[in-house]
Amino acid sequence: MFKKVILAEDFEEFNLAVKQTLNDLNIVDFQHAKYCDDALTKIKRALQDNQPYDLLISDLSFKKDHREVKIGSGDELIQKVREIQPNLKIIAYSIEDKNPRIKSLFENSEIDAFVLKGRNSIVDLKKAIQVLSTSNEKFISPEIASALHEKNNYEIDDVDIKILKYLSDGTSQDEIIEIFKSSDVKPNSKSAVEKRLSKLKDFFKANNTVHLVSITKDMGII
C-alpha cells in the first residue's frame, strides 16, 4: 500500500472526503494542496529530501481567485510532475467526463487512473488506490470506461477546432478565411471551410452552425 500521498484539490469537501478515505486504508502520511503551485512545490521538496511521494491524486479544474498562479489546471500540474518524477503513480480525480480530454491524460501524461467524481466516487477511488498499489494496471471509473474505448471513426483535426473556436468567438466565415490566409493555415478557401463545417454538422447531427457551436461547447471540445 502507498505510504505517502498528496492531493491537489481546491474544494474543502473533496479534501475532507479523500482524507477520510485514506484513513480507512490506513494511510496516514497525507498532505493536501489547494493550489497546483503548492502541490508542485511540495512534490519537489519531498524529492529533494529523498522522501518522495508515491501517489498523487489531482483534480483537473481549479477555481481562479485573488491569488496569482503559475499552474492553473490539473492537466498542467500532472504534466510537470511527470517530468520530475516519472515513477509517481497519478490518479486524476475529476468531474470531467469528456472523452478527448481523458484520453489525452492517459496517452500524453500517462496517468495511472481516472476517477470520476459523482454518486459513487469514493468507492471508485478506493478501488483505484488498491489496484494501483498492487499492480501496474490502469483504473478508470466504470461509467466512462466504455465511452473511452469507443473510438471516433471520424477524426476532428486541429483546423476543425480552430474553425469552431473562431465561430464561437463571433468571427464570420469570411473573416476566418482571411485569418487563415494571413497566418498560413493550410486549407483556407471558402469552399474548404464550408465543407468542413458541413462535415462537422453532419458528424455532430447539428441542424445549423449555431447548433453546432452549442453542441461542441457542451461537449467541451471548444
Add this chain to the structure above:
Amino acid sequence: MFKKVILAEDFEEFNLAVKQTLNDLNIVDFQHAKYCDDALTKIKRALQDNQPYDLLISDLSFKKDHREVKIGSGDELIQKVREIQPNLKIIAYSIEDKNPRIKSLFENSEIDAFVLKGRNSIVDLKKAIQVLSTSNEKFISPEIASALHEKNNYEIDDVDIKILKYLSDGTSQDEIIEIFKSSDVKPNSKSAVEKRLSKLKDFFKANNTVHLVSITKDMGII
C-alpha cells in the same frame, strides 16, 4: 438551532462534508438524498407525519444517470418544496456563480441562503446555518454577494430566453416563429424575433447569432 435537516446532493464527498459540518453544530437528525425525487418524497412524508424538516440544503445541478427522474435540478426541487412547505428554510449549495440564476432563486423561490462551493465553502455553510437559525436574515457567500447586487439595466425577459434556448437547440428563426404562433407566445412575427435578437446582440456585444448563443451559454443564461 435547527433540529431536523435534509440535504439534496448527488456527490458523496459533499454529503460527507455536510454531515460532518452538521455534527460539529450538534445537529444529529440529518438525512440525505442523492436524487431530487427522493428528497421531495422525504419532505412530503415528514410533513404528513407531522415531523417536518426545518432546513433543506440543496445542490442545484444533478448528474443524469441510468435512473429516470421527474425532478432533474435543484431549482425545480426548491420550487416544488416551497409550494408544500413555505416556512422551510432553504440553503442553495452550489458551484454555480452566475448572477441571473442566483438572483432568480432569491426572488422567485425565496431561498434563504446561497453558499458557493469552493475553497471556503464549509466555513460559509456554517455561517449560513447560524445566521438562518437565529434570524430571518439572508446569507450569501461573500465572493458573489457583490456581483449579485450589480443590477442589469436592461431586463432580458422570458421570450428572449426562449429564443436563445431554441436557437442553441438548432431551431431556425423561421421555425421559432412557427412554434411561437402555434403555442400562442405573444410576439411571433419575423420582425419581432429579429428585433429582439438584434437587441440581444447589442446588449451582449455579440457580432452575430453564433457569438450571441456562445456568450449566453457561457454566462449560464441558457
Add this chain to the structure above:
DNA sequence: CTGCAAATTATGGTTTTCCGTAATATACTG
C-alpha cells in the same frame, strides 16, 4: 372616445451562409 407612445408586424433589399457541381491540386500506389 381620442390621441399619443410603445410595441408589434409588414415589406423589401442586402449580406451571409448553405449546398451542389465541377475543376484543380496533392498524395499515394503499383
Add this chain to the structure above:
DNA sequence: CAGTATATTACGGAAAACCATAATTTGCAG
C-alpha cells in the same frame, strides 16, 4: 511515370439571416 483516390479550390444559385423603414396594432392617460 501513369493512375487513382482524396483534398482543396472555384463557381453559382438558393436559403437563411440581417437591417432599415414604414405601416399597424396595442395600451394607456386624459
